[in-house]
Amino acid sequence: MSFEFTLLAQDGAARLGRFDTPHGPLETPVFAPVGTAATVKAMRPRDLVELGASLVLANTYHLYLRPGDELIRDLGGLHRFMGWDGPILTDSGGFQVFSLSDARRIDDDGVTFKSHLDGSSHRFTPEKSIAVQENLGADVIMVFDECPPPNDYDYVRQSLGRTHAWAARCLAAKTRADQALFGIVQGGIFRDLREASARFLLDLDLPGYAIGGLAVGETKPEMHAVLEWLHPLLPADKPRYLMGVGAPEDLVNGVLRGIDIFDCVLPTRIARNGAALLLGGRINLRNAQYAADPLPIDPACTCYACAHFSRAYIRHLVKADEILASILLTTHNLHFLLHLMDDLRKAIRKGTLAEYADEFLSHYPVGGAGEQERTDH
Known part of the structure; x- marks a missing residue:
């Protein structure tokens, strides 16, 4: 399956594009409403179509816990399960697992965590995250990564080694040709770490690249700086996804700095x-x-x-x-x-x-x- 990204126009760093997926093309830049539990809260799929939504995001961690990725697989995959015919993106579960704080334990192989639903113990590895996302069947899936505190240089530098090793393991574990695996550039607010992360992931030659670890406490000028550092490094012929960012001014500033895909719970939560x-x-x-x-x-x-x-x-x-x-x-x-x-x-x-x-x-x-x-x- 070809996930082709075509640049249609450019204005400064901003890009107008078309990203082809098995469930139809996306015109970019695009904002994806978040459907954490296989539904955008308070919206029917036809409501989303009428509003002009073309991409939705679903959450690997939550769907793994409830109702279970294998059940969704057995019922025909996420598109059929939630009645959405357009493209779907699933995150890896990494952000949610790491946000559990005291309820999780990290090692170089993966993360052991307790469910926020019932306290039961679970374990995600890169291979497990890919297996769950393959069961869900989204068009775009994400590597399993660590989302570190953005301002702690020593910790961020240490975590990059783990995140990069996990990205390579995710790529090796992937089996479905009808899913595009995106890498996630980490590195906090530090230029050398962000650039090192981008260079490592570019060597994996993935069909798209996300920028993670933003909208987690840094200032907006710091966010903008990270995007400006990465713009000349990320390949022009592949989509760029800024994870978890959706305030109106952040969408405009992201597009000005070359971002193609956004998602956020902001509009539904407020x-x-x-x-x-x-x-x-x-x-x-x-x-x-x-x-x-x-x-x-x-x-x-x-x-x-x-x-x-x-x-x-x-x-x-x-x-x-x-x-x-x-x-x-x-x-x-x-x-x-x-x-x-x-x-x-x-x-x-x-x-x-x-x-x-x-x-x-x-x-x-x-x-x-x-x-x-x-x-x-």
Whole structure:
């Protein structure tokens, strides 16, 4: 199976592309809603199609624990199981395992961890992660890696040896030709380590490369620096995936620095907490100021929620803990990000990305910490 990536246009470092997969092509840059447990929370698959989503992410760690990857395999694989006909990406489970902190133990062969569901003991190795992802059957799968604290040079340097050895073992363990295995560049906020990681992974000649270990506590300027270091090193003819990043300003800054694929739980998580994305930030509809507000969430938005309902009504749903609140807010938030990605693709094609980005980013404060959205239990 050929996973061909075609560059259609460039504007500075930004890239307009097409990535062919067994379940259809992806127009890049693209944002993938996160479906942790084989569902994007509060969304039916047809809702995602109507919103313009083309790629979804599912979580290896969670699906391994419940309902089990072998069950999903026996029921026809993840696409059939969740009723999604488009491309699917699965992470390796590495980030979730390492986020368990006190409930896991690392050695050079793999990680032993306790389930967050029932405390039972489990073990992931590179080979196990690949076997689980092959059972799930996603189009794009990830190497098993360690996501270290970004600011601890000695620990990050030590962990790179383990992560690189695991990447090679993942490649050796892979058996399915209809899945693209992406490497994950680690190295924290340190240029020499990031560049060393990229060079090692390039030697494996993988069909795509992810950048991990960001949006985990570093500042936004530090994130941008990492992307700028890696841009000239990563191959131009393969897709680049920035893992776990999805704040609107981070999507624009990532595209400006050559990123093709993004995912994040941000739009669905804040929706469940009553918040909506707007240009320049977000509003919390739990606040009393919206109790009698007749305006839509965003008067400039064309999504279903904004076309039919007031802030007052949606606030009522939020306060009443009605399921429809999550549905409408998730609809709006995903529309916001997917529409943003469409605008970015159009701007790259026209050669007007710099102007578009300047106007968009003028609504967002400069600097600050990256979004802390990389925990999707």
